Amino acid sequence: MIVLFDMFGVIARDQSRAVMDTMSTDPAFWQAYWAHRPAYDRGDVTAAEYWRRVGYPPMVEQDVASWTEVDDEMVALLGALHAAGRRIALLSNIPEDHARDFERRYPWLDLFELRAFSCRIGHAKPSIEAFEWCRERLGDDEILFVDDQLENVEAARRAGMRGHHFTGIDGLRAVLHA
Structure with a gap:
């Protein structure tokens, strides 16, 4: 069985509230940020075009920084699965700027036999x-x-595919050992 992982909310933590607050606390900003995000995630628009659509000056560095925290326990699980010969892959909604940063920052991405970043697959x-x-x-x-x-x-x-709604590592471990 191949285990196909999502990145954010599973391996990487959700967006950092502290960094988000440095970007904006205006609800209108966040409404525009999310409304235009799917096209950015798919790679349909560049970062410059995305931020133009959001209506704010580009905040690429802050945006990338808001998504960089990972769950070390999950990363260890990935390593253990790979070492045990399990096939693992990744499917993540992620813009190109974020994907490049993750690839530069985290060598454990090489554990995945397939990295399906939405910005590169167009879906x-x-x-x-x-x-x-x-x-x-x-x-x-x-x-x-x-x-x-x-x-x-x-x-x-x-x-x-089979699906597992991730709510924590213990539940995932139980599914993987079943």
Whole structure:
């Protein structure tokens, strides 16, 4: 069985509130930030175009910094799975600037046989095409998709994968050992 992981909310922590507050505390900013994010995540627009659409000067460095914290216990689990010969892969909604930063910062990304970054595959979760893109490259083996967003887990199931709604590492360990 291949374990296909989401990044944010599973391996990497959710966006840092402290960094977010340095970007803006205005609800209108965050509404625009999220409204235009899918196109940025898919790689349909550049960072400059994304920030133009948001209506604020580019904050690429702060935005990237707000997403860089990882869960060391999850990273250790990835290492253990890889060392045990388990096939692991990654499917993450992530813009190119963030993907490049993660690749520079975290050598453990090399543990994944496939890194499906939405900005590079042209599809973002929960689009079925994102899951199909992964399946085409991973083969016909059984795939367990792990994500903290139930909507994405349900989309993976519609694409013919098993799904695990991640709420913590203990629950994931139980599923992996079952």
